[in-house]
Amino acid sequence: LATNQGVVGSNPASRAMTTEPDPRTFFDKVWAEHLIADLGAGAFLLQIDRLLLHDVTGGVVMRELGTSGHAAASPQQVFAIVDHLLTTLPAPGLRTGWTPVAAQMIDETRYAARVLGLTLLDVGDPRQGITHVVAPELGIALPGLAIVCGDSHTCTLGGIGAIGWGIGTSEGTHALATQTLVEARPKTMRISFEGMLPDCVTAKDMALALIGKIGAAAGSGYAVEFAGAAVRALPIEARLTLCNMAVEFSAKYGFVAPDESTFAYLRGREFAPRGAAWDEAVAHWRTLASDEGARFDAEIRVDAASLQPQVTWGTSPQHAASVSGRVPQPEELGDPAQRALAERALAYQQLSGGTRFEDVAIDVAYIGTCTNARLSDLRLAADFLRGKKVAAGVTAICVPGSSTVKREAEAEGLDETFRAAGFEWHEAGCGMCGSGRGRLEDIRVISTSNRNFENRQGKRTRTHLASPLTVAASAVAGHIADVRRMRD
Amino acid sequence: MESFVRLTATAAPLLQANIDTDQIIPTRFLTRLSEDGLGEGLFAEWRVRADGSPNTDFVLNRPPWDRAQILLAGPNFGCGSSREAAPRALRQRGFRAVVAPSFGDIFFNNCFRSGIVPAQLPRDAVERLAAELARRGPAGGELSVDLEAGTVGLSGSELSYAFATPPRLRRMLLEGLDEIALTLTESDAIERFRRLDRTRRPWAYL
Numbered sequence: 001l002a003t004n005q006g007v008v009g010s011n012p013a014s015r016a017m018t019t020e021p022d023p024r025t026f027f028d029k030v031w032a033e034h035l036i037a038d039l040g041a042g043a044f045l046l047q048i049d050r051l052l053l054h055d056v057t058g059g060v061v062m063r064e065l066g067t068s069g070h071a072a073a074s075p076q077q078v079f080a081i082v083d084h085l086l087t088t089l090p091a092p093g094l095r096t097g098w099t100p101v102a103a104q105m106i107d108e109t110r111y112a113a114r115v116l117g118l119t120l121l122d123v124g125d126p127r128q129g130i131t132h133v134v135a136p137e138l139g140i141a142l143p144g145l146a147i148v149c150g151d152s153h154t155c156t157l158g159g160i161g162a163i164g165w166g167i168g169t170s171e172g173t174h175a176l177a178t179q180t181l182v183e184a185r186p187k188t189m190r191i192s193f194e195g196m197l198p199d200c201v202t203a204k205d206m207a208l209a210l211i212g213k214i215g216a217a218a219g220s221g222y223a224v225e226f227a228g229a230a231v232r233a234l235p236i237e238a239r240l241t242l243c244n245m246a247v248e249f250s251a252k253y254g255f256v257a258p259d260e261s262t263f264a265y266l267r268g269r270e271f272a273p274r275g276a277a278w279d280e281a282v283a284h285w286r287t288l289a290s291d292e293g294a295r296f297d298a299e300i301r302v303d304a305a306s307l308q309p310q311v312t313w314g315t316s317p318q319h320a321a322s323v324s325g326r327v328p329q330p331e332e333l334g335d336p337a338q339r340a341l342a343e344r345a346l347a348y349q350q351l352s353g354g355t356r357f358e359d360v361a362i363d364v365a366y367i368g369t370c371t372n373a374r375l376s377d378l379r380l381a382a383d384f385l386r387g388k389k390v391a392a393g394v395t396a397i398c399v400p401g402s403s404t405v406k407r408e409a410e411a412e413g414l415d416e417t418f419r420a421a422g423f424e425w426h427e428a429g430c431g432m433c434g435s436g437r438g439r440l441e442d443i444r445v446i447s448t449s450n451r452n453f454e455n456r457q458g459k460r461t462r463t464h465l466a467s468p469l470t471v472a473a474s475a476v477a478g479h480i481a482d483v484r485r486m487r488d
Numbered sequence: 489m490e491s492f493v494r495l496t497a498t499a500a501p502l503l504q505a506n507i508d509t510d511q512i513i514p515t516r517f518l519t520r521l522s523e524d525g526l527g528e529g530l531f532a533e534w535r536v537r538a539d540g541s542p543n544t545d546f547v548l549n550r551p552p553w554d555r556a557q558i559l560l561a562g563p564n565f566g567c568g569s570s571r572e573a574a575p576r577a578l579r580q581r582g583f584r585a586v587v588a589p590s591f592g593d594i595f596f597n598n599c600f601r602s603g604i605v606p607a608q609l610p611r612d613a614v615e616r617l618a619a620e621l622a623r624r625g626p627a628g629g630e631l632s633v634d635l636e637a638g639t640v641g642l643s644g645s646e647l648s649y650a651f652a653t654p655p656r657l658r659r660m661l662l663e664g665l666d667e668i669a670l671t672l673t674e675s676d677a678i679e680r681f682r683r684l685d686r687t688r689r690p691w692a693y694l
Binding site for chain 1: 489504505506508510511514515516518519520521523533538562563564567568569570571572573575590591592593594597598601602654655656657667668671672674677678681682685688689690691692693694
């Protein structure tokens with residue numbers, strides 16, 4: 001491919017003299033910029049611009065680097081972040097791990113990060129928070145960067161026009177030791193949301209409606225570009241939500257090409273370039289968007305104007321439906337394998353097909369996680385909650401995505417709104433997304449998180465995924481609720 | 489990397505679609521100070537009942553599948569979380585291969601680094617093998633996975649299917665190579681790339 005030749009050793013002048021290049025996608029361009037070597041037989045050595053190490057998988061990566069005998073290749077490009085294992089319950093003094101072993105893992109992460117000379121975002125640091133929330137917030141993630149983390153939701157960073165993806169421990173150790181990864185080249189897919197979103201329909205609803213339609217495996221093997229008028233119109237935080245859900249339809253990479261909204265969002269952030277370097281970077285980033293006529297291996301179009309607020313009923317993100325409707329009957333599903341899955345899911349969720357969502361009572365309403373715990377998410381929920389009360393018997397929890405989000409929310413008085421409505425107001429962290437932490441067990445939760453897998457939020461916990469607006473409405477109603485019927 | 493060439497062993501069927509890595513090993517087993525003992529967490533919520541007793545309805549708790557080294561799985565096996573603990577837990581409980589119509593992309597990569605072959609076969613091939621194994625019952629359910637030849641066969645029969653793996657990962661697994669050492673043989677190319685790239689994208693380097 002002629003467009004890949006510019007990467008190793010060619011001079012820009014000779015490229016300029018060539019005839020009009022083939023139109024390229026955003027992904028093609030970013031891939032080409034990171035291609036160190038074609039290793040043959042479909043393997044490519046790629047430059048990694050940022051490695052993010054969190055306290056669960058990152059600590060293991062640093063431990064295994066030690067036993068491998070290798071050194072960190074480029075510590076200034078590596079960030080260690082404490083988020084998964086921290087308790088989020090407000091308490092005096094510095095927070096620590098939510099169990100003694102969790103506390104030891106945090107200590108191990110902290111110590112290893114210091115020894116390796118990494119930037120550490122620790123407890124007590126005003127910048128601490130969920131990796132995928134703080135990386136854009138601090139400008140650690142920038143457009144066109146290749147960013148990896150031992151966390152499948154690294155695709156979130158596609159929301160600011162980075163290519164982020166989740167890796168395992170061994171790949172993490174490889175990235176730390178070499179600041180490179182060996183990758184196969186994925187196919188490309190464009191998902192275009194045409195038209196404009198109706199009122200009360202958010203980026204989370206876009207993602208859930210999409211996955212409900214195309215299935216939880218549809219993105220396997222693809223790098224997915226979200227495009228179309230409705231995506232362009234999304235603020236950056238909403239794009240992060242949309243991209244966060246890419247891996248929920250098995251796309252390792254999901255992104256929105258950077259545009260003026262992206263640059264406006266990033267300007268002045270701590271790790272973003274400044275002054276002339278900023279101008280140079282923006283000029284470069286403006287060249288990254290997919291060219292007119294660029295070809296994708298797959299194209300999907302969605303009519304944004306027809307979307308409705310969504311909720312999941314089963315144990316896969318593809319088990320999504322409009323909140324105004326009913327739990328589907330498994331026999332309505334044509335494919336026998338899908339029917340069997342639906343039956344199993346309904347048994348786990350203790351639901352019967354045909355039940356109206358509005359008749360499903362909830363025990364817990366949870367707002368948080370790398371999907372939906374940014375300032376705009378909290379504002380959306382708080383705007384609805386102002387002057388209302390959480391229904392009797394419902395435990396409502398809000399866990400801001402970062403210490404910065406928490407501070408900014410408090411400056412606006414959002415914490416008071418949440419508390420007055422009956423929500424718990426927590427410190428920043430991953431909280432009860434991947435574990436019930438002893439509080440969620442055999443209970444029904446409506447959650448702004450991204451995974452409704454069996455036992456994900458605690459043993460026998462039945463999770464319904466939804467937007468912050470739908471979770472807030474459901475908290476007040478005491479059952480799964482359509483926010484459009486509840487507004488003043 | 490632990491090497492794998494070929495293996496004939498009992499294959500356990502677990503054919504449900506979209507089995508995610510949270511099912512393979514629940515998150516609570518990731519809070520640990522050593523990677524030893526991850527096998528305890530393998531399919532923990534399915535293997536163990538709420539009262540702590542073994543769930544004898546679960547295939548991996550029943551002989552001969554309790555000693556299976558090959559898993560015959562459904563589509564999109566290993567979707568979800570990137571945790572390498574998932575293939576490590578499989579490996580620690582004796583598994584060396586997973587045969588499925590498709591895999592989660594990150595899990596697929598992690599398998600090679602954990603000494604496990606992810607063998608991707610067409611869906612009808614997996615279904616045929618599953619049907620044959622079911623017909624034979626507990627007595628004769630063995631599969632042969634041959635990474636060198638790139639085949640999955642039903643032992644004692646002609647039934648055999650070809651599978652492809654990325655050649656570099658295949659070679660690393662066949663030979664048990666150290667991936668980092670292999671990449672470092674490209675150090676000159678990496679250095680050359682970085683020198684040029686720093687002038688083009690200085691912001692990437694901080």
